[in-house]
Amino acid sequence: MEVVEVFHMNEGNGDTSYANNSLAQKNVILHTKPTTEEAITDVYNSLCPETISIADLGCSSGPNTFLAVFDIIRAVEKLRKITGTHSPEYVVHLNDLPGNDFNSIFRSLPRCVEDFKKEMGDGFGDCFFAGVAGSFYGRLFPSNTLHFVHSSNSLHWLSQIPKGLEENKGNIRIAASSPPSVIKAYYKQFERDFLTFLKCRSEELVTGGRMVLYFLGRKSESHNPSHDVNIWVLFAKSLKDLVTKGLVEEEKLNSFNVPMYSPSLKEVKMVVEKEGSFSINVLEGYTRDFSESLKDGKAISNTVRAMVESLVVSHFGGGIIDQVFNKYEEMIGECMTEFVKEDFINIVSLTKV
Template sequence: MHCLWIMQKTVILKVKPFVEEAITDLYCKTLPGKCFKIADLGCSSGPNTLYLISEIIEAIGSKCQKLGHGPPSFQVFLNDLPGNDFNTIFKSIPSFIENLKKNKGDEFIGPCFIAGMPGSFFGRLFPPETLNFVHSSYSLHFLSKVPLGIENNKANIYIAPMSPPSVPKAYLAQFESDFTIFLSSRSEEITSGGRMVITMIGKRNSDPFSEDCWDFWELLAQSFRDMVSQVRYLIKISSTKKYISSTLGSSLYWTLFIK
């Protein structure tokens, strides 16, 4: 998990200039009212959850300072599935806001109100024309459900070199459906002139069987296959021990072995 956080942080840092450009351009052209509303979709619950929010707030604060304006207030919506650990995020918010003000000062940072918004972003989450800026990092490549028609993708957990041609087509169809719903939902929720920055895993070419598509998942699939083979071996051994135990008239050993 630690490695995953580092990888996500690296991606966020690479995208940071694009986020700052979108944010400052939005603020200069539309000059939102007293409240600037932001949504981070697929926020998770780790060290990176509030990092980008702080960067956005500081970017707007810097622009306001250059323009001679006071900073706006901020309404931040953190979205993820209901099973996400929102409690951990909420516990970190007071120290997060305190550090922002300590590092930049009250005059640089406007009031910040942070709320959780549990639910799937493959559908509506907010009322019409609510958000000025939407961000999502490393979340949209996860599908809303298992694609239909991959039952014959034996011993694989994703597209693999030995997958039938129908498998990548099924994944593509599901992604197109999910992404269409996502964009349609956000088009209703973002204000006129609003901005959105999305980061997701992509591919270097259009070949569905290229190595950059399946390399990581194939390693994970191999791990699962190894685990399954070990379980089968243990079941075989346990069945032998059950037979030996029963022939010796001892069921106690078998009971303990199963547990």
């Protein structure tokens, strides 16, 4: 399966759309806002650009698309008013894979920008937006043109399914029963992807440009989960239920793996240092409690569906979608008291040297 060709968050504004099921992701952006503001403030103070070129990688669609970008611009405007300088021009590049719902983004863009200009008031510089379709595991922009790169809730997604997962039967990603060979295959794919990501951004950023990245990670070096009832274990069980009912072939299930890896902070540091183009300003993490944003089985099921439905349809076909997610919702509801409603978020802020 070519991930770049089939993977996208669910489009539109329906019950299972990403736009209506991304509150947990929004909370990450809000939690990490101080780190983002520090980085863009440093760019403005040190480089004093007349035009600030910003790239948001993995922008998706819906209310979160403009959230971080507008906060980045607000931070610059606040600083330039304090210092009494004129507003720079802003060029904002919104990037995601080709299957992303760019139509929804650009239908909402004129109104969003107009409201934002009113909020910023007189003296606000021109603001230009462009959509950039393509994988961020490759070059997207001309050399030495970006001042600031932002990416939230995206870099745990890999460019492809790792090779060598034949022994991961019954699992859909790294699980407690996954053998060491599977863990190694996932890590190697993450390492290749993240090295490529850093190399490409180092060529696109100006010297002194900054990059802030927030994505799923893990708190310890161990891959063995301390709990058995989590999002991905239950989703695998809901797929196994269809095998039991004869709706999905077991071989088909055994060949399905989610292209997702949650690196430790140590692993992130090792890859950044190995690539060598960036100095690390911030490398930390926090445990995210998503119990407030995902309160019941339906909310959790819809959130996961908004993220992975395109992958499931590509592998199994569309005929099982409602059945698998109805079963998933049911399973979550049956074990809400044991269900683990937290995960770990890596926070990374880098400067191109």
